[in-house]
Amino acid sequence: MVLSDIETPAAIVDLDRLEANLDRMARYTTRHGLALRPHVKTHKSVRVASAQVRLGAAGLTCATPRELETMSAVATDLLLAYPLLGRGKLSRAMALPADVRLTVSLDSPEAVMQLADAAASAGREVGVYVEIDVGMRRVGVTGVDDAIALIRQIERCKSLEYRGVAFYPGHIRERIADQEEGLARLRADLTRSLERLESAGCRPPVVSGGSTPTVWRSHEIAGVTEIRPGTYVYNDRGTAEIGACEWEDCAFTVLATVVSTAVPGQAVIDAGSKALGREPLRGVAGEGFGAPIDRPDAVVVRMSEEHGVLDVSGTSWRPRVGEQVRLVPNHVCVVVHLNDTMIGVRNDEVKETWPVDARGRGGAPPAGSLGKAAAKSG
Amino acid sequence: MVLSDIETPAAIVDLDRLEANLDRMARYTTRHGLALRPHVKTHKSVRVASAQVRLGAAGLTCATPRELETMSAVATDLLLAYPLLGRGKLSRAMALPADVRLTVSLDSPEAVMQLADAAASAGREVGVYVEIDVGMRRVGVTGVDDAIALIRQIERCKSLEYRGVAFYPGHIRERIADQEEGLARLRADLTRSLERLESAGCRPPVVSGGSTPTVWRSHEIAGVTEIRPGTYVYNDRGTAEIGACEWEDCAFTVLATVVSTAVPGQAVIDAGSKALGREPLRGVAGEGFGAPIDRPDAVVVRMSEEHGVLDVSGTSWRPRVGEQVRLVPNHVCVVVHLNDTMIGVRNDEVKETWPVDARGRGGAPPAGSLGKAAAKSG
Numbered sequence: 001m002v003l004s005d006i007e008t009p010a011a012i013v014d015l016d017r018l019e020a021n022l023d024r025m026a027r028y029t030t031r032h033g034l035a036l037r038p039h040v041k042t043h044k045s046v047r048v049a050s051a052q053v054r055l056g057a058a059g060l061t062c063a064t065p066r067e068l069e070t071m072s073a074v075a076t077d078l079l080l081a082y083p084l085l086g087r088g089k090l091s092r093a094m095a096l097p098a099d100v101r102l103t104v105s106l107d108s109p110e111a112v113m114q115l116a117d118a119a120a121s122a123g124r125e126v127g128v129y130v131e132i133d134v135g136m137r138r139v140g141v142t143g144v145d146d147a148i149a150l151i152r153q154i155e156r157c158k159s160l161e162y163r164g165v166a167f168y169p170g171h172i173r174e175r176i177a178d179q180e181e182g183l184a185r186l187r188a189d190l191t192r193s194l195e196r197l198e199s200a201g202c203r204p205p206v207v208s209g210g211s212t213p214t215v216w217r218s219h220e221i222a223g224v225t226e227i228r229p230g231t232y233v234y235n236d237r238g239t240a241e242i243g244a245c246e247w248e249d250c251a252f253t254v255l256a257t258v259v260s261t262a263v264p265g266q267a268v269i270d271a272g273s274k275a276l277g278r279e280p281l282r283g284v285a286g287e288g289f290g291a292p293i294d295r296p297d298a299v300v301v302r303m304s305e306e307h308g309v310l311d312v313s314g315t316s317w318r319p320r321v322g323e324q325v326r327l328v329p330n331h332v333c334v335v336v337h338l339n340d341t342m343i344g345v346r347n348d349e350v351k352e353t354w355p356v357d358a359r360g361r362g363g364a365p366p367a368g369s370l371g372k373a374a375a376k377s378g
Numbered sequence: 379m380v381l382s383d384i385e386t387p388a389a390i391v392d393l394d395r396l397e398a399n400l401d402r403m404a405r406y407t408t409r410h411g412l413a414l415r416p417h418v419k420t421h422k423s424v425r426v427a428s429a430q431v432r433l434g435a436a437g438l439t440c441a442t443p444r445e446l447e448t449m450s451a452v453a454t455d456l457l458l459a460y461p462l463l464g465r466g467k468l469s470r471a472m473a474l475p476a477d478v479r480l481t482v483s484l485d486s487p488e489a490v491m492q493l494a495d496a497a498a499s500a501g502r503e504v505g506v507y508v509e510i511d512v513g514m515r516r517v518g519v520t521g522v523d524d525a526i527a528l529i530r531q532i533e534r535c536k537s538l539e540y541r542g543v544a545f546y547p548g549h550i551r552e553r554i555a556d557q558e559e560g561l562a563r564l565r566a567d568l569t570r571s572l573e574r575l576e577s578a579g580c581r582p583p584v585v586s587g588g589s590t591p592t593v594w595r596s597h598e599i600a601g602v603t604e605i606r607p608g609t610y611v612y613n614d615r616g617t618a619e620i621g622a623c624e625w626e627d628c629a630f631t632v633l634a635t636v637v638s639t640a641v642p643g644q645a646v647i648d649a650g651s652k653a654l655g656r657e658p659l660r661g662v663a664g665e666g667f668g669a670p671i672d673r674p675d676a677v678v679v680r681m682s683e684e685h686g687v688l689d690v691s692g693t694s695w696r697p698r699v700g701e702q703v704r705l706v707p708n709h710v711c712v713v714v715h716l717n718d719t720m721i722g723v724r725n726d727e728v729k730e731t732w733p734v735d736a737r738g739r740g741g742a743p744p745a746g747s748l749g750k751a752a753a754k755s756g
Contacts (some may be wrong), residue, residue, distance in 0.1 A: 007443075007466025009739065034584070041683060063684045065385075081639045082684060085700050088385025107640045109697040131640075137648050138685055139638040140488065146640070170682070259461045260517040262485045262509075262524070268517050270460075274715050278656050285663040304548070305419060305711055306441045306460060307516055321488040321595075322463050333683055337652050341739050360718050 001350040004324060008257040009275035011339040012326060015346050017251035018048070018233060025215075025232050026055040032219035036209070037061050037079055039178045039230030040071055044358035045342065049074045049234055059101075061228040062358075065092040070358040072096050079103045079129070079208075081166065081228060083111040083139075090114060092363070094122035103127035103167040105208075109142050112153050112160070119159035127163035128154050129208055132193060134186055136171040144196045151202045164206030164225075167199070172214050176243040179214060179241055187221055194223045213242045236332035237290060241282055253293050253326035255343075256308065256336065258319045265313035269325055272303045275338060279331035290327040302325065379728040386635040389655035389717040390704060392725050395629035396426070396611060397738060403593075403610050404433040405659060415457055415586070417608030418449055420711045422736035423720065426611055427452045437479075440736075441605040443470040448736040450474050456584075457481045457507070459544065459606060461489040461517075468492060470741070472500035477730035479507035483544040483586075484517050490531050490538070497537035505541035506532050507586055508698050510571060512564055514549040522574045529580045542584030542603075543575070550592050551660055554621040557592060564592075565599055572601045591620045615712035619660055631671050631704035632713065634686065635720075636697045643691035647703055650681045653716060657709035668705040678705065 003012070029036040035058040040049050049071055059077030063070045066250055068078055069092065076099050083106040084093055096102060104115055104126060121150070130150050133140030141147050147165065154162045167190070172182040190207075193268040197203060210218050210227030215337035218227045231238075234252035235245040256271035271290075281287035289308070302309040310325070312318065317319055319325065329335045336342070337359055344352040381390070403748065407414040413436040418427050427438055427449055437455030440446045446456055449468065454477050461484040462471055474480060482493055482504060490506070497504040508528050511518030519525045532540045545568070550560040568585075575582060588596050588605030596605045609616075612630035613623040634649035649668075659665035666677035667686070673695055680687040688703070690696065697703065707713045714720070715737055722730045 005465075007464060007739070009471075082462060083699075085637055085648075086385060086635055087383075092385075107638050108699045111637075114700070128711055133641060137641045137644075138680075138682065138687060139640060141640050142642075157681050162489075257464050259489075262519050263511065263515050264520075266515075270463075273655075273712050277651075278712075279651070280663075285658075302516075304516065309516060321461075321486045322492070334651050334656075337683075340740060358423070361385070362718060 003255060003345060003348045003350070006255055006343065006350070008255050009271040010247060010255045010326065011336065011342050012253045012255045013342050013344045014251045014253075015235065015344045015351060017249060018344075019051075021233055021235060021245075021249060022055055025229060029227065029350040030056065034218060034224065035206075035226035037226050037228050038233070039063070039081065039228045040067055040358065042230035042336060043233055044070070044336060044356045045354055046070060046074055046357050047342075047354035048276055050176045052233075058226065061230070064361065065089050066356070066361055066363070067358040068093055068096060068102075069363065072100050077101045079228070081103065081105050083107065083112055084115055084118075094118050094124060101127070103129060103163050105129035105131045107139050107150070109150065109153060112150060112157065116157035116160050117355055125159060127160055129164050129166040129206065130154070130162075132165050132167050134167045134169050134189055137169060138168075138170065140167065142369055144193050147193070147197065148200045148202055151197075162202070164204040164208060166208040168211055169209065170211050172211070173242065174213070175241075176213070176216070179275040179280065183217060183220065190221060190223055211245055212239055215244060230299065231332060234332045234336070237328045237330045238279070238281055240328075247296060247328075250293060250328045252332045252335070253328055254290070254300065256325050256327060258321055258323045259307075261319065261321055265311065267310045267312055267319045269300075269308045269310060269327075270306060271327060272307045274303050274305045275335075276300065276303065276308055276327060276329050277331060277338065278303060279329070279334055279335040281330045288330075290329045293326045293328050296328075381633060381723065381726045381728070384633055384721060384728070386633050388633045388708050389651040389714065389720050390631045390633050391612065391720050391722045392629045392631070393722045393729060395627060396722075397429075399613060399623075399627060399629055400429055400433055403607060404593065407520050408434065409603065412596060412602065412606035413584075415604050415606050416611070417441070417459065417606045418445055418736065420608035420714060421611055422448070422714060422734045423732055424448065424452055424735050425720075430611075436604065439608070442736070442739065443467050444739055444741070446471055446474060446480075446496055447741065450614050455479045458466045462493055462496075463489055468496040472496050472502060479505070481507060481541050483507035483509045485517050485528070486510040487528065487531055490528060490535065494535035494537050499687060504538060504540055505539045505545040508532070508540075509544050512545045512547050512567055514546060516546070516548065518545065522571050525571070525575065526578045526580055526644065529575075540580070540582075541572035542582040542586060544586040546588065546589055547592055550589070551620065552591070553619075554591070557595065561592065561595060561598065568578065568599060568601055574631040590617055590622055593622060599721070607708060612710045612714070615706045615708045616657070616659055618706075618729070625706075628671060628706045630710045630713070631706055632668070634703050634705060634738065635683075636699055636701045636703060639697065639699055643689065644689045645690055645697045647678075647686045647688060647705075648684060649686045649705060650684045652683045653713075654678065654681065654686055654705060654707050655709060655712040655716065657707070657712055658683060659708045664706075668707045671704045671706050674706075699754065
């Protein structure tokens with residue numbers, strides 16, 4: 001089966017590029033002595049997570065109960081990089097297989113209390129990373145005093161173990177070459193925070209950091225022991241735009257078909273917001289929503305739910321109705337979440353397909369059906 | 379079971395409001411003698427489509443093969459308001475139950491050819507609406523001559539039947555009171571086009587129109603015989619903003635939990651772009667992505683995949699970690715597409731749940747499993 005046999009829109013993964021991306025990150029973290037705990041939110045699949053574990057990942061990072069459940073078939077060391085709140089989510093996490101070493105990152109006394117009670121009732125010990133804000137202003141305690149108070153609270157709980165601190169420098173969105181100022185401030189802030197934690201007797205066993213824009217500079221941030229990159233497996237237009245990958249490293253595309261050329265200067269494809277996502281490029285509007293992998297100058301400038309409008313007016317390309325196009329989306333993580341199946345290709349030939357196992361919110365199918373034979377981490 | 383028992387994020391439908399919305403549209407179309415062919419893209423569910431058919435819908439409108447397959451269990455008169463291109467999509471549509479009266483809207487000679495061949499091979503007769511552009515510049519032939527040429531081509535094909543013209547005035551996005559100019563131009567354009575079609579011997583049996591912003595003024599557009607509204611079943615922040623519904627008519631909310639209040643002036647909820655969608659309000663950036671149904675002034679101003687940042691700085695509301703919030707999204711159709719299940723409530727009490735049957739792209743489960751017992755339309 002080749003690409004032209006596939007019904008569109010469809011999610012295509014170039015297997016050579018995927019493997020190269022996985023290798024590159026494994027080599028980078030090994031060289032710099034960083035623990036790699038990849039975030040599965042990007043791929044949500046047992047297939048890709050198993051490869052990450054085989055290549056030496058110390059564990060996996062999840063954001064939802066369903067991701068935890070799915071990934072418990074692949075690795076025993078799981079981080080939920082998200083506060084675990086509410087009876088439903090807590091009970092699902094506490095029902096994970098007994099051999100799962102679970103860690104949760106959080107930033108509030110309420111989250112510590114709820115987690116401690118649930119863990120005690122379940123007879124589990126759960127690890128905690130205290131989330132600290134380093135400037136993104138999303139989650140994370142905004143001062144070291146708050147971090148210390150949370151750590152003291154955690155240490156008082158029999159069912160919890162203080163395992164470290166986590167941060168996410170998602171506010172550094174400049175191109176790699178322009179990150180110097182942001183990184184310098186981050187380094188200074190983090191060093192000061194770690195010193196204060198140390199002198200309060202709260203030295204973090206793990207300092208977990210990393211974001212896609214800054215990921216290849218993680219080794220320059222003193223103190224960091226582990227990173228949690230996600231997007232690197234597939235990459236996307238955003239990652240390429242900031243220079244955290246080359247355009248040729250984009251492993252994921254949405255295969256689409258030109259469905260109309262009735263309006264001059266444009267080609268309408270069958271990938272709209274329900275297939276390509278509607279994420280701005282680097283957080284700014286007006287840069288379009290994706291571009292053909294072989295023609296990055298023809299941008300998807302407008303979208304409806306099932307229509308994407310490619311502006312071809314600035315190019316010599318005049319696609320025909322029925323022609324296929326492969327688009328690199330701005331932000332691959334949200335696009336994977338729109339799909340049930342990934343189609344793996346080499347040189348346009350379909351080699352395998354795999355499910356997006358952790359898409360959705362409900363309970364995952366029993367671990368056995370997800371290929372329990374997959375390699376298990378440490 | 380009540381709302382506070384539900385794991386978040388979750389898709390909640392207020393059943394009283396849903397029923398009122400369904401009734402209102404049925405009454406409007408009956409009063410004005412318009413055929414109602416609701417677009418199922420908004421709800422993608424047998425449950426809601428069956429109610430639409432019970433209330434007198436003349437048929438249903440779909441955008442994808444999966445929607446067609448799913449809806450063939452509910453109604454026999456189906457419109458695919460999307461060109462049917464490529465072997466995969468064509469063969470799925472041709473495999474619909476024999477009692478389905480299928481119509482496809484399209485705008486190119488290539489689409490006519492592919493459809494004619496597939497219909498002939500399958501031994502089916504398929505109807506065609508010729509899509510005409512009325513100013514949105516998305517799809518649709520841009521001149522009446524092109525429409526006439528397509529109609530002649532359709533009439534030459536034994537397997538096809540010319541059933542009318544379709545248009546979508548999606549460019550009229552002003553608030554209802556400010557639509558006069560756009561509607562006047564639309565009326566004039568449409569009248570001229572219909573006159574030219576008539577004198578060319580191409581009088582359309584059906585003139586199919588309507589878009590959410592203009593839907594309640596459809597009767598003011600001379601010539602229109604049928605409308606295809608979708609969003610009206612649930613409504614959303616966008617629909618309320620343009621005045622096509624009241625805020626109190628919003629039947630759909632995303633139930634979320636406050637997960638962090640560490641950063642002053644904001645509350646972070648567990649509904650980000652993967653639960654709430656990232657659609658601009660009325661197509662403009664900077665208006666946020668959703669708002670609590672009981673506090674429309676506290677807007678979701680930023681989002682990550684699993685985080686929504688509610689700006690509460692301009693309000694006296696100081697939500698606690700663990701508190702639940704119900705958000706009206708900007709654009710409900712893309713949010714439904716992110717979910718597998720809808721939870722129907724009355725006065726915060728859960729009354730029923732139903733699947734988003736036509737979510738996704740692959741083949742739908744066999745019609746029997748979708749409740750074939752549902753009312754069938756004439």
